Every structure is written in C-alpha cells, then in structure tokens.
Amino acid sequence: MSEQEQLRAIRERIDAIDKDLMRLISERASCAQTVAEIKRAAGSGEDFYRPEREAQILRQVKDTNPGPLEGETLARLFREIMSACLALESPLKVAFLGPEGTYTHAAVLKHFGQDVQLAPMASLGEVFREVEAATCPYGVVPIENSTEGVVNHTLDLFVQSPLHVCGEVLLRIHHHLLSREESLDGVQRVYAHQQALAQCRRWLDANLPHAERIPLSSNAEAAKRAAQDTGAAAIAGDTAESLYGLNALKRNIEDHPDNTTRFLVIGRQESIPPSGVDKTSVLVSTSNRPGALHRLLTPLAHNGVSMSRIESRPSRCVNWEYVYFLDIEGHSADPKVKQALAGLRQEAELFRILGAYPRAVL
Ligand SMILES: O=C(O)C(=O)C[C@]1(C(=O)O)C=C[C@@H](O)C=C1
Structure with missing residues (x-):
C-alpha cells in the first residue's frame, strides 16, 4: 500500500471513531440532563455540582487508562466533558481573585473546566463575601505555595468566615518575565504580586539586580501595567501573556522548578x-x-x-x-x-x- 492509501485507510478509521465518540458524548450529556431532572425533582437546589462524584470519575479514568495517552491527559479530557455536562444541567459561577489571567484563574479552569462562568473579584475578601452572600455558589482562593509557604490573608479570612472547604486544586506555577521591551536591558521596573517576587528572588538578583521591584495586588494586574508602561516588565503566567499581548523575555524564572500552589474551593455546602x-x-x-x-x-x-x-x-x-x-x-x-x-x-x-x-x- 502506498503512503497515501495507508493514510486514507487510517483516517477513515479515525472518522468512524470520532462519530462513535460524538454519539457517546451526546448520550452522556443526555444522561446528565436526566440527572438534573432527578435533582430538581428532589429539590436539591443549587447542588448540581458534586465534587465527590467528579473526583471518583477522574480517579477511575486515571486508574483504568489503557494508554497510549497519559492518565493525566485523559483525565483532563474527561474534566472538560464533565464541565460541559454540568453547564447543561445548570451553569456554575465561580468567584476568584481577578482580573482574568491570574494563577487563581488558571486554578479555576483546571478544577472546574472551561465551561464554568467566571466571576473575577478585586480582592480575596471579596471572593469570600461573594460566596457568603450566595451571589456565587463557589470561590477559589490560594492557600499555600511550596516555596513561599502559607497565604496568611486567606487563613485570616477563614477565621472570620462561616464558609466551608469543598475541594483543593494543585497548580504547578511557572513564572515568566513579560514585557513590551525587546530585551532585559530595557527593563527598569518589575511589577508582580509579592509572592511571585519572592518566588523569583534569586533570578531577579542575578539578572535584574538594579530594576525596581513593585508589588501589586495580582500578577494579572502586573501584566496589565507592563502592557501600558515602557521600561517595565511583569512576572506572570501563560494566561496573562496571551491576554495582555506581552513578549516573554525569559520563561520559567521561578527559583524552584517544582514551584506549586495549592488552592481551596470554598462554598456554603457544609x-x-x-x-x-x-x-x-x-x-x-x-x-x-x-x-x-x-x-x-x-x-x-x-x-x-x-x-x-x-x-x-x-x-x-x-x-x-x-x-x-x-x-x-x-x-x-x-x-x-x-x-x-x-x-x-x-x-x-x-x-x-x-x-x-x-x-x-x-
Ligand atoms: O452525577 C451527577 O450528579 C452529575 O450531575 C453528572 C456529572 C457528570 O458529568 O458526570 C456532572 C456534574 C457533577 O458535578 C458530577 C457528575
């Protein structure tokens, strides 16, 4: 068989599989609609989201993965299928520390999938208030970082709040130096959240010892400023890079390559x-x-x-x-x-x- 014929045959097979996948995913979505009817009839209120069931499904996918895809990759695909199914049952709104482009935004998408409705807030306090006031059923807040330790502000908010923890998200944090400048020589100021400045301290000392370090309320805010300011750079992640159209002068500048932040999902569900x-x-x-x-x-x-x-x-x-x-x-x-x-x-x-x-x- 020629290369062309081999490709045609295997692509026909892929087309047939895609058709099956489409039928099965649609059938799954119909089941989710039935689940929603059952929950509505039982008066489950806003409890369409079931974190324990989602965790069980994702674990099952990882444990029984036949390959050749990585278990993590397959679980991410299922994460998105469930996200779409839940949105069909009832759209889910999640509050987080905004603006869009923060690491917390990335944590929201990792945990809930792309079909979640985003409610970016200006501060951690507002995230708690939004969930307490039932404007959003859930919120996502950072709690600790493997390099910098605990986020004290979040812990203090918990002491005063009646909210509960409904889940956790672990996110590998990669920091990039983003700027409108073409090279490091043009950078006189670095904007970032103070946790990010701390997590890149050694890199900044070695590569930008004379640049002023200016802490801001979030990395996305830093990226926004760097996009408007000549001579400035921001430390932020992939989402902010594309959102604010900045150049990555240097990628992965975090001092510890396994830099991970843990986030908590907060809600009123006891x-x-x-x-x-x-x-x-x-x-x-x-x-x-x-x-x-x-x-x-x-x-x-x-x-x-x-x-x-x-x-x-x-x-x-x-x-x-x-x-x-x-x-x-x-x-x-x-x-x-x-x-x-x-x-x-x-x-x-x-x-x-x-x-x-x-x-x-x-
Ligand atoms: O099993 C449920 O309760 C569902 O609503 C279905 C489903 C799913 O797609 O599997 C969707 C959303 C829930 O968070 C959990 C699971």
Whole structure:
C-alpha cells in the first residue's frame, strides 16, 4: 500500500471513531440532563455540582487508562466533558481573585473546566463575601505555595468566615518575565504580586539586580501595567501573556522548578460526601499552657490519623494566643477520623471543621 492509501485507510478509521465518540458524548450529556431532572425533582437546589462524584470519575479514568495517552491527559479530557455536562444541567459561577489571567484563574479552569462562568473579584475578601452572600455558589482562593509557604490573608479570612472547604486544586506555577521591551536591558521596573517576587528572588538578583521591584495586588494586574508602561516588565503566567499581548523575555524564572500552589474551593455546602480519597481541614485553638498543643493533637495519633499540615495564626483576640489550621488525611465521616475529631473537640477551646473534601486528582 502506498503512503497515501495507508493514510486514507487510517483516517477513515479515525472518522468512524470520532462519530462513535460524538454519539457517546451526546448520550452522556443526555444522561446528565436526566440527572438534573432527578435533582430538581428532589429539590436539591443549587447542588448540581458534586465534587465527590467528579473526583471518583477522574480517579477511575486515571486508574483504568489503557494508554497510549497519559492518565493525566485523559483525565483532563474527561474534566472538560464533565464541565460541559454540568453547564447543561445548570451553569456554575465561580468567584476568584481577578482580573482574568491570574494563577487563581488558571486554578479555576483546571478544577472546574472551561465551561464554568467566571466571576473575577478585586480582592480575596471579596471572593469570600461573594460566596457568603450566595451571589456565587463557589470561590477559589490560594492557600499555600511550596516555596513561599502559607497565604496568611486567606487563613485570616477563614477565621472570620462561616464558609466551608469543598475541594483543593494543585497548580504547578511557572513564572515568566513579560514585557513590551525587546530585551532585559530595557527593563527598569518589575511589577508582580509579592509572592511571585519572592518566588523569583534569586533570578531577579542575578539578572535584574538594579530594576525596581513593585508589588501589586495580582500578577494579572502586573501584566496589565507592563502592557501600558515602557521600561517595565511583569512576572506572570501563560494566561496573562496571551491576554495582555506581552513578549516573554525569559520563561520559567521561578527559583524552584517544582514551584506549586495549592488552592481551596470554598462554598456554603457544609459537607461533601466521602469520595474514597479525602482530606479534612479543621480550625482549632487551645489555651497558652505548657503541653496544650501536644494534648490537643494526641487524639490524632491515638486513632492512627495522619496530619499533613499544621499552620498557626495569631487569634487576634488575645495577644500571643493562636489558632491552628490542621489538614488531616481521610474524611470526617470515616470512623477513625470521626473518633479523632471527637477527641480533638474535647481538648480544643475553639473547634470548627472547615470541610471534608476529595484530595486533588488532576
Ligand atoms: O452525577 C451527577 O450528579 C452529575 O450531575 C453528572 C456529572 C457528570 O458529568 O458526570 C456532572 C456534574 C457533577 O458535578 C458530577 C457528575
């Protein structure tokens, strides 16, 4: 067979497969419409989005992937199919720290897919308020970065807010130096969010030691400014680069190549049913006495529950008193976790389960 004939034959096969895919995806979308009718009839209100079910589907795709595509790639395709199906059931609006082009914007798309409705907010406080006021059912906020540590502002907002954690998103962060300038020589000012400036400190010291570093409220805001300002550059990601039409003078300038930010999905839904692989986030405080923190955490050890993170923040009520944010492995409804939490509750002065939610799949 000639090359032309071989190509024609395999392309006919691809056309036939695409037809099957189209039929199957449409059939799946019809099923989602039926799911929506069932939920409406049961009076499920705005609970069309089911994070535990989505996590189970994505995990299943990764675990049973026959290849040759990577599990992660296949899961991303299914992420988009589910996003479209959910939009058909009921469009989902998500608040995040805007403007468009921030890393939080990228985290929203990674977690919810492209069919989500975007509600960019001017500050983290506004994201919380928007969700508290039920204008948006969900919001996405950054919580910690692998290089720079915790985002204190988010933790402080949690202390005062009745909102719950419904999910987490892990995003590999690649920072680029974006500018209207043609080369590094023309850059006298660098705009960026202060976390991005910190994450690129060594690169900036080595390559732009004399440029002024100007912190702004977001990287997208920095890109917007750099697009209007000669002699300026911004540190931002891919989305901002294309959105604001800037040149990447240098890509991947982050000091640590595995630089990752963790985001939380916040909502008013008190609890998400177990997905099988979950985490629980808890807010606790204890008196400032010797051994108090040790006693507080003992029930976790006694019940064989592991803690993946502990952060402390000043309580803001009494000087030198702290609240602790704990992430523990497992769902608050798992018997072991339930027992550990009951022990914790007895020891703690303040105790609040912020949420039990599926561990990030993508
Ligand atoms: O199973 C459901 O409850 C659905 O609404 C269907 C579906 C899907 O496409 O598989 C869509 C949205 C939900 O967030 C979860 C799953």
